[in-house]
Amino acid sequence: ALDFGVDTALKVLGIKKTNNGTSTGSTNFGSGEEISSYSPVDGALIAKVNTTTNADYEKVLIAATSAYATWRTKPAPQRGEIVRQFGDKLREYKEPLGKLVSYEMGKSYQEGLGEVQEMIDICDFAVGLSRQLHGLTMHSERPGHRMYEQYHPLGVVGIISAFNFPVAVWAWNTALAWICGDVCIWKPSEKTPLCGIACQNIAAEVLKANNLPEGISCLINGDYKVGELMTNDVRIPLISATGSTRMGKIVAQTVAGRLGKSLLELGGNNAIIVTPDADIKMTVIGAVFGAVGTAGQRCTSTRRLIIHESIYDKVKTAIVDAYKQLRIGNPLDEKNHVGPLIDTGAVAMYQKALEKVVAEGGKIIIEGGVLEGKGYESGCYVKPAIAEAENSFEIVQHETFAPILYLLKYKGDVTDAIAIQNGVAQGLSSAIMTNNLREAELFLSANGSDCGIANVNIGTSGAEIGGAFGGEKETGGGRESGSDAWKIYMRRQTNTINYTTELPLAQGIKFDL
Ligand code: NAD
Numbered sequence: 238a239l240d241f242g243v244d245t246a247l248k249v250l251g252i253k254k255t256n257n258g259t260s261t262g263s264t265n266f267g268s269g270e271e272i273s274s275y276s277p278v279d280g281a282l283i284a285k286v287n288t289t290t291n292a293d294y295e296k297v298l299i300a301a302t303s304a305y306a307t308w309r310t311k312p313a314p315q316r317g318e319i320v321r322q323f324g325d326k327l328r329e330y331k332e333p334l335g336k337l338v339s340y341e342m343g344k345s346y347q348e349g350l351g352e353v354q355e356m357i358d359i360c361d362f363a364v365g366l367s368r369q370l371h372g373l374t375m376h377s378e379r380p381g382h383r384m385y386e387q388y389h390p391l392g393v394v395g396i397i398s399a400f401n402f403p404v405a406v407w408a409w410n411t412a413l414a415w416i417c418g419d420v421c422i423w424k425p426s427e428k429t430p431l432c433g434i435a436c437q438n439i440a441a442e443v444l445k446a447n448n449l450p451e452g453i454s455c456l457i458n459g460d461y462k463v464g465e466l467m468t469n470d471v472r473i474p475l476i477s478a479t480g481s482t483r484m485g486k487i488v489a490q491t492v493a494g495r496l497g498k499s500l501l502e503l504g505g506n507n508a509i510i511v512t513p514d515a516d517i518k519m520t521v522i523g524a525v526f527g528a529v530g531t532a533g534q535r536c537t538s539t540r541r542l543i544i545h546e547s548i549y550d551k552v553k554t555a556i557v558d559a560y561k562q563l564r565i566g567n568p569l570d571e572k573n574h575v576g577p578l579i580d581t582g583a584v585a586m587y588q589k590a591l592e593k594v595v596a597e598g599g600k601i602i603i604e605g606g607v608l609e610g611k612g613y614e615s616g617c618y619v620k621p622a623i624a625e626a627e628n629s630f631e632i633v634q635h636e637t638f639a640p641i642l643y644l645l646k647y648k649g650d651v652t653d654a655i656a657i658q659n660g661v662a663q664g665l666s667s668a669i670m671t672n673n674l675r676e677a678e679l680f681l682s683a684n685g686s687d688c689g690i691a692n693v694n695i696g697t698s699g700a701e702i703g704g705a706f707g708g709e710k711e712t713g714g715g716r717e718s719g720s721d722a723w724k725i726y727m728r729r730q731t732n733t734i735n736y737t738t739e740l741p742l743a744q745g746i747k748f749d750l
Pocket of ligand 1 (some may be wrong): 397398399400401402424425426427459460461462463464465468479480481482483485487488501502503504505529534537636638663694707708712
């Protein structure tokens with residue numbers, strides 16, 4: 238680890254390693270059994286982390302609830318000032334945090350830095366928003382009455398996040414929840430617990446400098462069982478959960494069972510439509526980055542290319558050529574394009590998917606495989622693969638969280654391509670490559686893409702924080718980040734004020750006493 242400067246990064250981020258390898262940080266950490274965090278980069282044990290027990294969880298909840306009582310009374314712009322300071326701290330810690338993200342999760346260092354940049358961007362967005370938590374005013378039907386609506390804080394927000402964006406997803410939720418007057422309890426993925434501790438330490442530093450209780454930001458650690466403590470807890474009005482559709486279905490039912498609110502950001506099965514009017518060069522850049530970036534472990538990764546038959550061979554040849562130039566290896570080395578998968582379990586799923594696509598009649602045109610030898614000791618490095626397939630294949634219908642790209646052919650016009658694009662259970666991100674205005678507008682119309690994100694002449698992968706982020710169907714329907722996504726973190730109240738000496742009833746109802 239020393240070679241990559243990761244040990245220094247850990248130290249700077251306040252993660253101390255004790256003799257038995259246990260990480261310690263500030264308060265709110267568990268006393269339960271240990272989980273080990275191994276780096277997919279080199280297979281090394283980075284550190285062990287104690288999980289949260291039921292008793293620890295109760296303490297955290299009490300700390301959060303008591304912090305909420307003071308935090309919600311602070312004027313929103315003052316809460317924004319705390320988020321501004323948090324954003325500044327992230328600027329200070331950008332390099333070490335980006336490095337830890339890269340080493341613990343396996344994405345490239347550039348993408349690790351990009352993830353921290355997203356955290357900074359959402360803080361900036363939230364600071365401005367802290368002066369714009371607007372409600373509406375309405376005209377009352379009754380004389381001498383005024384009606385308006387306002388937004389109040391909701392309470393304790395529970396955040397459950399996935400391994401692939403080990404820090405940004407937390408910040409997307411937290412920065413908005415904080416300016417809205419909520420406090421947060423975060424359960425990061427059990428695969429990236431150190432990223433969680435690092436973020437908690439940064440947040441705690443800002444809170445302490447402002448004499449605010451650390452309960453405003455709480456961290457709990459462990460697997461789904463620790464997550465379930467929150468999803469079952471009536472004291473948590475909102476659960477924001479990012480992860481697989483399988484997880485989302487369970488979380489949605491549990492939270493709905495107690496009539497809580499959930500914000501779900503689940504799996505995608507994202508496609509780019511390539512029409513005869515596409516710019517092939519742009520298509521190749523968008524598709525290749527979308528398919529192999531973060532080793533295909535982005536919720537917005539490009540999984541399907543839907544190509545018109547008239548340009549199919551041309552696009553196929555260009556993509557295959559580009560794949561031949563990909564360099565796979567240590568993600569902390571900027572020369573490499575593709576890093577490792579998160580763990581050997583993910584590698585097994587990748588291998589199974591490749592077997593399945595062949596079994597279903599698909600044709601592999603860029604061979605996959607697991608890399609061995611020097612630099613690949615972790616066993617997590619795989620070759621990005623391409624298969625020609627049909628949309629109806631069971632494996633194509635399914636999100637495999639790995640760098641496998643399916644090429645699908647369409648005949649006829651763009652409506653046929655849109656039908657293929659929409660013909661999956663997921664609805665996160667979609668794109669069309671075309672210089673034809675009619676095709677582009679149709680794709681964006683009510684008859685077009687059914688996804689939460691629909692792009693023209695850019696790929697499916699990556700998003701800016703200014704827009705609302707999320708998807709439809711099995712992607713869960715939640716929206717995070719920009720636009721008016723903040724509203725889910727608040728409760729809406731409608732107020733009617735009577736400033737007369739009469740008490741007229743609505744709808745003209747008479748009730749004489
Ligand atoms: P995962 O579903 O295995 O785990 C996600 C989180 O949920 C983890 O913290 C896990 O401990 C927790 N969890 C699992 N079951 C739970 C339960 N029953 N109750 C409470 N918590 C539970 O997902 P993963 O492998 O970490 O991440 C990959 C998945 O996440 C992919 O499907 C990807 O598309 C999706 N993802 C979606 C978005 C989005 O914004 N739509 C963003 C990132 C990742």
